Amino acid sequence: MAQSVLTINLKSIADNWRSLDKLSGPDVETGAVLKANSYGLGISMVAPYLANQGVSTFFVALAKEGREIRQLLPDNVRIFILSGYMRDDIHLIKQFDLIPILVSQEQFIRYSEDIPDHKFGLQLDTGMNRLGMEPEHFLAQKDNICNLNPELIISHLSWAEERDHAMNKIQLNNFRDLTQGLDTPLSLSATGGISLGKDFHFDLCRPGIGLFGGLPFEEALPVVSLEIPLIQIQNVVKGEGVGYNTAWIAKRDTTLATIAAGYADGLIRSLSNNSIVYANGIPCPVVGRVSMDLITVDITDLEMVPDYFEMLGANQTINELAEQASTISHEILTSLGQRYYRSYVL
Numbered sequence: 001m002a003q004s005v006l007t008i009n010l011k012s013i014a015d016n017w018r019s020l021d022k023l024s025g026p027d028v029e030t031g032a033v034l035k036a037n038s039y040g041l042g043i044s045m046v047a048p049y050l051a052n053q054g055v056s057t058f059f060v061a062l063a064k065e066g067r068e069i070r071q072l073l074p075d076n077v078r079i080f081i082l083s084g085y086m087r088d089d090i091h092l093i094k095q096f097d098l099i100p101i102l103v104s105q106e107q108f109i110r111y112s113e114d115i116p117d118h119k120f121g122l123q124l125d126t127g128m129n130r131l132g133m134e135p136e137h138f139l140a141q142k143d144n145i146c147n148l149n150p151e152l153i154i155s156h157l158s159w160a161e162e163r164d165h166a167m168n169k170i171q172l173n174n175f176r177d178l179t180q181g182l183d184t185p186l187s188l189s190a191t192g193g194i195s196l197g198k199d200f201h202f203d204l205c206r207p208g209i210g211l212f213g214g215l216p217f218e219e220a221l222p223v224v225s226l227e228i229p230l231i232q233i234q235n236v237v238k239g240e241g242v243g244y245n246t247a248w249i250a251k252r253d254t255t256l257a258t259i260a261a262g263y264a265d266g267l268i269r270s271l272s273n274n275s276i277v278y279a280n281g282i283p284c285p286v287v288g289r290v291s292m293d294l295i296t297v298d299i300t301d302l303e304m305v306p307d308y309f310e311m312l313g314a315n316q317t318i319n320e321l322a323e324q325a326s327t328i329s330h331e332i333l334t335s336l337g338q339r340y341y342r343s344y345v346l
């Protein structure tokens with residue numbers, strides 16, 4: 001069957017979590033961010049596995065993502081909702097014991113009216129201007145909010161993957177100023193912030209992409225491999241064009257392999273004419289446009305044509321593929337499609 005195989009190594013995810021955890025002190029908790037179906041890798045597999053390995057705090061974007069894992073996890077595991085509190089979510093939050101991280105003054109007011117006794121967290125805006133309660137709103141309500149014992153106060157860095165960027169220090173100082181004197185647990189860092197050193201760690205770190213092999217966590221073990229089956233071999237002569245809009249023209253007599261995955265599977269079109277797949281460890285260029293279900297590869301120089309070509313794996317990481325596609329590894333992972341045969345390694 002012409003089906004590609006996506007292999008997800010849960011053990012490597014857990015190893016990456018342990019390595020990230022070691023980068024902060026013993027008093028700093030390391031949670032796991034599993035939004036967007038665990039970065040496309042299957043939250044119902046990843047979350048229970050990590051809980052079993054000692055992760056006790058999870059973050060997802062939406063209440064419905066929290067519902068998906070609540071029953072798979074021990075009761076004492078916390079599930080935070082990064083988008084905060086939307087009124088439609090009231091039943092999910094109560095029934096599935098989710099903790100919204102409130103992101104604005106409006107959310108705080110609405111939440112304290114609707115579910116006054118329920119746990120909550122708070123996100124502060126320290127300069128990213130995406131999500132988070134504005135500093136002036138927080139300062140005006142600080143006592144009021146803190147008397148209700150938030151579980152966690154967080155903020156998010158906008159430049160953490162660049163160590164020396166001035167924004168890191170600015171956001172750190174803003175976060176410190178705003179939270180001075182509080183005994184609420186604090187969290188500032190995702191994967192990038194962890195490597196900025198202990199000033200950035202506070203009480204809890206929240207890595208996502210680093211768990212799955214992505215930069216800026218350089219030491220990450222690769223987690224996914226993707227093998228794509230060969231469906232046809234073609235010979236073209238010098239000067240012939242290949243694929244939609246003849247986006248590639250043979251400069252020599254060429255042997256092509258057509259393999260069975262395309263942009264519908266998350267191999268985005270910017271990989272056209274501009275990426276590599278591996279045949280038993282030998283690099284072969286992708287030629288022509290990536291189409292919905294198919295990719296064409298120049299295999300003229302191969303001595304042996306394999307049944308499967310490696311798009312991700314030992315020879316090519318998500319970071320390398322992301323670079324070829326002019327994007328980040330987060331997008332490569334969350335784009336991975338639903339048609340793959342998914343195999344989990346424990």
Ligand SMILES: *Cc1c(COP(=O)(O)O)cnc(C)c1O
Binds near residue numbers: 033082192206208209
């Ligand atoms: C996505 C996200 C994270 C995790 O970020 P990574 O770069 O994937 O480690 C942490 N905190 C918040 C608020 C996020 O939105």
